[in-house]
Amino acid sequence: MRALLSTLWLALACSSVHATLSKSDAKKAASKTLQEKTQVSGKPAQERGLVVTDLKAEDIVLEHRSYCSAKAHKKHFAGDVLGYVTPWNRHGYDVAKIFGGKFTHVAPVWLQLRRHGREMFEVTGLDDVDQGWVRAVRKQAKGLRIVPRLRFEDWTYEDFQSVLDSEDEIEELSRTVVQVAKGQHFDGLVVEVWNQLLVQKHVGLVHLLTHMAEALHQARLLAFLVIPPAVAPGTNKLGMFTNTEFEQLAPVLDGFSLMTYDYSTAQPAGPNAPLPWVRACVQVLDPKSKWRSKILLGLNFYGMDYSASKDAREPIIGARYIQTLKDHRPQVVWDSQAAEHFFEYKKSRGGRHVVFYPTLKVRVGLGLRVGGGPWRGGSGQVGLRAGAAGPILPPPQSLQVRLELAQELGVGLSIWELGQGLDYFYDLL
Numbered sequence: 001m002r003a004l005l006s007t008l009w010l011a012l013a014c015s016s017v018h019a020t021l022s023k024s025d026a027k028k029a030a031s032k033t034l035q036e037k038t039q040v041s042g043k044p045a046q047e048r049g050l051v052v053t054d055l056k057a058e059d060i061v062l063e064h065r066s067y068c069s070a071k072a073h074k075k076h077f078a079g080d081v082l083g084y085v086t087p088w089n090r091h092g093y094d095v096a097k098i099f100g101g102k103f104t105h106v107a108p109v110w111l112q113l114r115r116h117g118r119e120m121f122e123v124t125g126l127d128d129v130d131q132g133w134v135r136a137v138r139k140q141a142k143g144l145r146i147v148p149r150l151r152f153e154d155w156t157y158e159d160f161q162s163v164l165d166s167e168d169e170i171e172e173l174s175r176t177v178v179q180v181a182k183g184q185h186f187d188g189l190v191v192e193v194w195n196q197l198l199v200q201k202h203v204g205l206v207h208l209l210t211h212m213a214e215a216l217h218q219a220r221l222l223a224f225l226v227i228p229p230a231v232a233p234g235t236n237k238l239g240m241f242t243n244t245e246f247e248q249l250a251p252v253l254d255g256f257s258l259m260t261y262d263y264s265t266a267q268p269a270g271p272n273a274p275l276p277w278v279r280a281c282v283q284v285l286d287p288k289s290k291w292r293s294k295i296l297l298g299l300n301f302y303g304m305d306y307s308a309s310k311d312a313r314e315p316i317i318g319a320r321y322i323q324t325l326k327d328h329r330p331q332v333v334w335d336s337q338a339a340e341h342f343f344e345y346k347k348s349r350g351g352r353h354v355v356f357y358p359t360l361k362v363r364v365g366l367g368l369r370v371g372g373g374p375w376r377g378g379s380g381q382v383g384l385r386a387g388a389a390g391p392i393l394p395p396p397q398s399l400q401v402r403l404e405l406a407q408e409l410g411v412g413l414s415i416w417e418l419g420q421g422l423d424y425f426y427d428l429l
Helices: 002-012 057-063 090-098 131-140 157-164 167-183 199-218 243-249 275-285 318-328 399-409 423-428
Strands: 081-085 105-108 111-117 120-124 149-152 188-192 222-227 255-258 295-300 303-307 312-316 333-335 340-347 351-356 374-376 382-384 412-416
Touching (some): 157 199, 167 188, 275 295, 275 399, 295 399, 399 423
Parallel strands (some): 081 412, 111 149, 295 412
Antiparallel strands (some): 111 120, 303 312, 303 351, 333 340, 340 351
């Protein structure tokens, strides 16, 4: 495992962006407004020649709304697919209804678990619950499970210490959670808590989550857990959730929402989820492939906008991404080191910006082999290899390639979040 992490670090050492655009490339091509199709299509993006190597801003703007209505509920991906929706992005609610058949689970980000004292717990956020939407989604997609996210909110170290050291507290916490889930007619919960606690208390947290899962299962409800990446971003070190905890919890939980995104820090600008790192996170977590079907590989449907002048970054979602393409008409560029598409633009007062955002397809040539050591392509690009034989896979963070990687690894998907991406992304699912 240590050799795998060292190899990963070497392979990703050159992942930051060094390519720049010439002044002539950065100029706007023309002043006319870019057109957008407003009608849906009878064919998916794959059959319309949109999954291509050379991306153009005008093509993205033109086609991004034009998903295939005839196959909007047909699921292509074999594994489980969980999609998050949030109250602050209403388009995600529409996406869940339109493409409901492509998902096995939908997780509305509604609920918080709060502690007010000894054996006193409250689930808040119920005002955000939209039962009309839940009924509509279930009507559109038979068998779809609604599993809201439940986040431990405003917990202090003392709160965790008191609960983890008391069976009575754990029992009351579990009873409260089950009561709410049953009362709201949910199918289960996605619990988010692991990032909030120090490593020293992970043994107690495993015990708590085991008890919660058993209580949910007794009520015929599902139990999922949000987990951080198994390899800490930008390092060759293990993350906060390792194979040890995974092996303990895999038998009792129904799935793990793996956060394989947000890899790069503010500067230099870099990829959101380099594929060698994504692959390593799964392999380190479950090296023997025993519980792969329970891992839901994180897939970001947002991008990152890096500001060179402010040494900062901020998420960019579909609507602003499209507007930026309209306003600046940039050249979309493939960077062989970052292994993702990006573009540059310049604000009149904000200086130079670099944007990374998911794409349908990228070029092949630079690839990966499963396992092994670093290798370099014919033009000197760095990749990751794990043996002399096996298929070569392109390492960029495009949707199609990541779906192929998930199929190869035998894992499912968790999408953050529905409504942030472009509508024609869902043709691939």
